[in-house]
Amino acid sequence: MHGRVTSTEQLTPGMVRVVLGGGDLERLEMPHATDAYVNVAFRPAAASYDQVFDPKAVRETAPQEEWPARRRYTVRSWDAETRELVVDFVVHADEGVASRWALTAQPGDVLVFEGPSGDYRPTPAADWHLLVGDESALPAIAASLEAMTSGERAVVRVVCDGPAHQVDLSTRADLDLEWLHRHGDERDASLLLAAVEALDFGEGTPFGFVHGEADEIRAIRRHLLTERGMTRRDLSCSPYWRRTMTDEAWRRIKREYVAAMEAEAVTS
Incomplete structure (x- = not known):
């Protein structure tokens, strides 16, 4: 599957x-x-195959140094009438293949991907909704809020680098939103956990959407399961990235990390 860039915007x-x-x-x-994602394949600049390619076929026929870099990105929105797909990329200067591509993308450029797939969508049957994450989770959080209806309650806690990194979030639900700003030191790792620990859950059990940095998400998940009485059926949790690790290094250990995180719930 592939699409061509029609426009870009620095949000x-x-x-x-x-x-x-x-x-x-x-x-x-x-x-x-509302957490639909695509597995993007970024073609190396010196690759011998065309811009439009089959990632599986390339891996079977091309030398390893020509294999595309793989990354997963949440779909921000899809317009079935115009057939336009919107993807919001978290970028870090010129760091990483995905950041470089997004920062330099021009109309007509090709983006190859597989999918989309997804599992989570807020249900009105939930007593209320708890959505927690960082910039990497914002596309899914924004899409989830837009899917909620009047009368639902959403509590949202998002950590980012500062006011300039906040985005507009709209919803018909009753929204309790707090932005948490990083300090640039060791305190950052516990900002989200502390915000969740400070919440008054009140009546009812929320359904939690908790996505973002691996160790932060793991700690929040542990808190919700062991101290708030929630169950795995009440949660959608995914570690998107890990502090101090490159994307490639994280991809190599992610499966084992998630398995260890899941095992914690078995013994708790």
Whole structure:
């Protein structure tokens, strides 16, 4: 599957919005999920194959140094009428293949991906909704809030680098939103956990969407399961990245990390 860039927008100093159209998007089927994601394949500049390619075929036929770099990104929105796909990229200067691509993307550029897939969508059956994360979770949090209806309650806690990194979040639900700003030191690792620990849950059990930095998400998940009486059925948790690790290093250990995180719930 592939689309072509129709426009880009610098939403914040650390986030670039890319709008895709054309390509294969006429046959794209979107899951009924607000955390829908695509597995993007970034072609090396010196690759011998075309900009439009089959990632599986490349891995089977091309030398390893020509294999595309793989990254996973949440779909911010999909317009079934215009067949436009919007993806918001968290960028860090010129660091990483995805950041470099998003910062330099021009109309007509190709983005190859597999998917989309997804699992989570807020249900009105929940007593209330708890959405927690950082910039990497913002596309899913924003899409989830937009899917909520009047009368639902959403409590949102998001950590980011400062006011300039905040984005507009709209919803018909009753919204309790707090932005947490990093200090640039060791305190940052506990900002989200402390915010969740300070919450008055009141009546009812929330459904939690907790996504972002691995160790932060793991600590919050442990708190919700062991101290708030929630169960795994009440949670959607995913570690998107890990502090001090490159994307490639994180990809190599992510499966084992998630397995260890899941095992904690078995013994707790």
